[in-house]
Amino acid sequence: MYSTNRKDFIRLTSGSLIACSTSGASLAVVRKTSDRYKNIIKAGAKSTIFIFIRGGISHIDSFDVKDGIKDNPTRAIKTSADGVRVSAFFPCLAQQMHHVAVINSMVSDQGAHKQGQYLVSTGHRKRSADLVHPNLGAWVSRFLPRLGNDLPNYVKINHISSSLGSGFFEGKYGALPIGKPSMGLPYARRSSYVLDSQYKRRLAFLSKMNDRFEFRNQHQVVKDHCDAHENALRLIESDDVVAFDVNTEPMVSKERYGKGEFAMGCLLARRLVEKGVRFIELGTAQADWDHHSKIYNNFSDQCREIDRPIAVLLDDLHQRGLLSTTQVVLATEFGRSPRLNKNDGRDHYGQAFSTLIAGAGVQGGQCYGRTDRFGAGVIDNEVRLPDLNATIAAQMGIDPFLSVDGPFQKKYKVTERGKPILKIF
């Protein structure tokens, strides 16, 4: 936070990172990139829904089930895709696996939550204390054009706290946070106790009042605040803001997603994709996936909470013809140890875990990468978290091989040496 004045140094370099779109809704085209990756960068995802399972979901109990192994009572079930099996905890998602590529060969070298989550959301390892990388969503927010409406490019749903992700970019590239999706974006409209004329009058006086402060305090924090203020005023005027209100969704489709904040988050994510929001980070509501002890006490309940909503989300996007331009990613900071610990729990495990990716040209119904028979190590097609982020970025039209200037007179890429995974498309 205290390196904000360095933000002024950030400029685009080496040609342009992303050439601006030609017309409002068309996708960004990249001018300069290596031939090998050209195809993927063109492939074209308009939006990304990045579902983040906070705490580290056990891979061998979810998408990399190992039958007949000691310490793993979890059963695998068949899915809608031949040869792809998931755990019995995900019966609904099993029916949608023909859309999904399972990556079983994830590895992470960050074994603590904070550091692991940092790597997932920024694609960089936290190296030094005073350098904060922007989240992937902030890159999208900064470098991709809005798709013809007033909604921001980057929204975080079930946002708990910590940062809004702008990192060393300006604050305005951070996410719009939604704390409780069932409540949508509270207070997006003028209060009913206030008349329109009165409201305008108030705003006019407020801006007079603020001018003096802004003039005297031209600090980055004030600028960031003013930017948020302007964006808020634009939203109040906009009709698009109704997208945030899941309660305007027809009852039938709302019920399909199920109950709970995570389900409402999935529904909200779909509504925002429809309106052209480009990057949606969707967190697991309050549930804690950090199963250090008695993993099977809550695991099935917690899986149930996310299984159906994600399955419905995929199906809903597909039926609306949005899945071909929307990436849906399910990620977590690390897996969990294949051996149960003495408290019948599983500890953090970065040497092998699983993520899912679907939509926008991803070939569904496949498993990419393999782990050994215990799920303890990757034996085939290792994927690092930055590779996953590079894949998502490239699909959105952000060239993962180009860099921008950042703090400490250095150049920064969207991920730390991440290479897009070509074979899943």
Added chain:
Amino acid sequence: MKSTRLSDNKINKYVKAIDAAVDHKLRAKKIVRSKPLNDFAFLRRTHLDLIGRIPSLKEIDNFSKMTGNRGLIIDTLINCEGYVSHQFNIWADMLRATSVLNGAFYGDNYIKFIKNAIRKNKPYDEFIHDILSSKGFVYDPSNGGSGFMARDKGMPLDHFSLTMQTFLSTNMACAQCHDDPFSQWRQSDFFSAMAFNSGVVVTSDLLNFPKLRKFKNHDITDRQTAILAKAVFMAYIGSIDHHGTGLIRLPGDYIGDLYENRQSYRSHQLLKAKVPFGHHVHLNYSNKNITTEIKSKDMRRVPGVENNSRVKFADWLTSKSNPMFTKSIVNRLWNQYMGRPLIGPVTDFDQKDKGINPRLTSVLISIMKKVKYDIQDFTRIIMRTRTYQSAVLDGIYDSEYFSGMVLKRLSAEQLWDSLITLVVGHDIDEDIHLPSIGSLLYNKVNGFSSQEIINFIRAYRDLDIRDLKKKLNNESSKLEPDGDKFNVIKHKNGTVLSRKMGKVVRLLRRSSNLPSPAPAGHFLKIFGQSDRTIPDNANRESSVTQILGMLNGMVDELLIIRFSFIHQEISKIHSLSNRIDSLFLSMLTRLPTSTERSFYQELMKDNSTGIGDAIWVLANSHEFLFRS
């Protein structure tokens, strides 16, 4: 009022030393200090920093008589309950004090312990030592510090790594799983250090209570009784046991060995406890010949016998000679009051790092040692410096070398508590302690035999846990409804704002008296309150969500209603110009300029909505939202 332990002479000596160290750097960098703070700005800043809210009109009146003696104002604020309330928010972020610690325990006892330590001004080293060496029942009122470990039940690695970050600003998190390529920490360093905690457990199962285990497995059939029984068991057995063996085995998935030139280790190898830096800590091992041989049956057993290693570690961590302990807390407090740390982020900096002004860092460290880790004295000293009492720098750049104050948005808690001050007046600082069902049960069943526990559960098996809590609490929640579109109700647990249909919409209590952390969607959450799962996780970033909340609802719903304190107070005043003055003082702690006076006259000339509109504009102004 508690008499100051330090004489004014001593305080002044320390104050001068701090200012001199800052001046020295400023001269070298040819930077001019920003101008000194005027009296009103001083009042606002000290209120926000010490008691976490803006001063009310009446408080400004009272303090105006004391402006000649700023030291006295500081002392007065430090000695009031508002200080406990606000400092708790800050400590709670650092110590991850939550109302529900995890699946097993409630945090009320931990929270009370922290508030008491602040209230009684327990020296910091003693405070942290209590936390790190706590042993015994989690709900024992004299053992509140155990919450720090109980909250990390089942996560010894994370617990240890967070301990190092929180109190020593030493980040060994990467070395939990592998040698850290960005620092000097090896995975073996991490485990050697963690060996001090080896064997210490948060007991939450019935392993040592065969009779209760049998009862649980055979006699409890229905869900309601199961929930009740779990709560009773947790209160009865929940404890921190064992004081450590100082011996640990490397994990089975040990990777290590990034540095080939150093001694290498193997999976499951036995390590003796060793501190990662500072003076050596000697432990007595009963068995002199500790074998490093690994037998598979030993794998899951804690090696060694109890030898108080955890207490020895607490001694080492909190000792004056620990190179990081004092530096870490000094850096925290400096950051808290100056808006920017001396050195890196508060949870992560290098041992050699002395920050952007090494001389200042040394001066502060030596003062902290001389005041014997008395946080209040240290705070007094910082607040009396010219460095603290400087205005925010005009212009684009933040002050790099503490030539002026760093401009910051109010924290979520400061903003909420300030709004509550305006809604219900300044009489809101009193601590409200609500014991959890865990604490209530502990008081009841502590000292019972297993059979008595079984009898207790049988006796209450028909009661829902909430009813039981009510019964134990002997608390009747009486609400006295009132008229109007919104009701403001005085309730013994704090003022409540409710809708007419009876549904409670807001508890108008200070943040320190609300659940910690506030639930999703709460004002505090929207404004960046920490989730308190990792240390210092709050943020002050501005977001659209916050601004919409302020523009379109919260101000109208809280401040511009008939019952709002500020609305009532201003309405009582007759002359328009006095109204404007009082509004500015109540909300911005200053008088309006002549230009402002004239445009507020225009804004407020409409009698029906004028006051409300003016409150709205002031509450939404940048000046209200920022601490300058």
